[in-house]
Amino acid sequence: MVPRTDRPAVLAARRQLTPSTYAVRFQLEGPFPTPDPGQFVMVEIPEGGGTFWRRAYSLSAFGQGSEGPWIEMMIKVVGPGTAHWRTAPLGSRGRILGPLGNGFPMDEVTGPVAMVAGGIGLPPLLHAMAGLAPRGVRCDLYLGAATADELIEPEGCARAAAETGGTFVAATDDGSAGEPGLVTAALERRLAAGERYAALWACGPNPMLRAVARLAAGHGLAAWLSLEERMACGVGVCLGCVVPASGGGHLRVCREGPVFPADAIRWEAL
Incomplete structure (x- = not known):
């Protein structure tokens, strides 16, 4: 840190x-x-x-x-x-x-990464992709939104993915742009078709992160997930942003996170 x-x-x-x-x-x-x-x-x-x-x-x-x-x-x-x-x-x-907090494990990734963003979860993944591009790490960016109007800068996202040698996949809940349905479903289809990643990195609402954690476990992939929680202090004092830990007790999103390995969180309790 x-x-x-x-x-x-x-x-x-x-x-x-x-x-x-x-x-x-x-x-x-x-x-x-x-x-x-x-x-x-x-x-x-x-x-x-x-x-x-x-x-x-x-x-x-x-x-x-x-x-x-x-x-x-x-x-x-x-x-x-x-x-x-x-x-x-x-x-x-x-x-x-x-x-503040802990970020993605930039120095640990060696192979292609699937970046999965739900709505306003996009920013930290763009930041990570900019850091991985000079290292030659391919990043495929999956971006989900409710409607076409809420997709954040799809042209810019496509450029950011291309700079890593990767592809951009958009998905909307109502099917008004990109692939219809949830962004995690788009990722699941590609994994089922044989797409291979060294890791899944994601940021977005908790139901999306839970689905990414499930996909990672099912395919034997490492996953690092950035949680979104309301915070008051941002430095671990107020305990307003705690989430249940898989090993018992709680973790502070602002201090131990916001980026966690997927298996550190007790998803069924969120």
């Missing part, structure tokens, strides 16, 4: 992705540790923004520019906290605490 820091940040850019989802770039003031793909940050909303607690977001990209470090994230609007940066003027200021 890399050291964390708390830095002032400036809203530098924003673009709409879907009717409910948008992307933002923050310019960070001062040094910021390079986050591992799958780690997250806690973003403070300025006083008067209508919320008290910071909001947790995974990163879709991180870089160093002429003005210092910057981070990008994708945000799905579900309330006033997540809606704040959609309308805040560019140049608005906040604070960002991170990097």
Whole structure:
């Protein structure tokens, strides 16, 4: 786990992705540790923004520019906290605490990886793919959404997969784009047809992650899954994001996670 820091940040850019989802770039003031793909940050909303607690977001990209470090994230609007940066003027200021948690095992993967994203679970997988591409690790990206309107940047996803030598597969619940049905069903069909992966990495809602864990166990594959839970502190103190552990007790998503090996979680209790 890399050291964390708390830095002032400036809203530098924003673009709409879907009717409910948008992307933002923050310019960070001062040094910021390079986050591992799958780690997250806690973003403070300025006083008067209508919320008290910071909001947790995974990163879709991180870089160093002429003005210092910057981070990008994708945000799905579900309330006033997540809606704040959609309308805040560019140049608005906040604070960002991170990097936090544990990311994907970038140094352990040697063969092709199936990246499985459900909706707003896409960002950490894009971040991971950007890190694996220079190493020659092929990544097939599976992206699911309820409808075509909610598919996040399918053209960009196809490019990201192609940069690793992989393919992009879209699926929608209503069949309005890509393959009809659940994204895990699209993955299952390819595994049944003989597609081979060294590992499955995934981020999305718990029912999707449970299905990925089942597929991994059934095919004898390693799986690393990034959980999405509401967080208050982000550093393991408040215990608001615990999930049941397969060995008994609980795990803190913010501290031991958010990325876990699939067999570490007691899925039937979620």
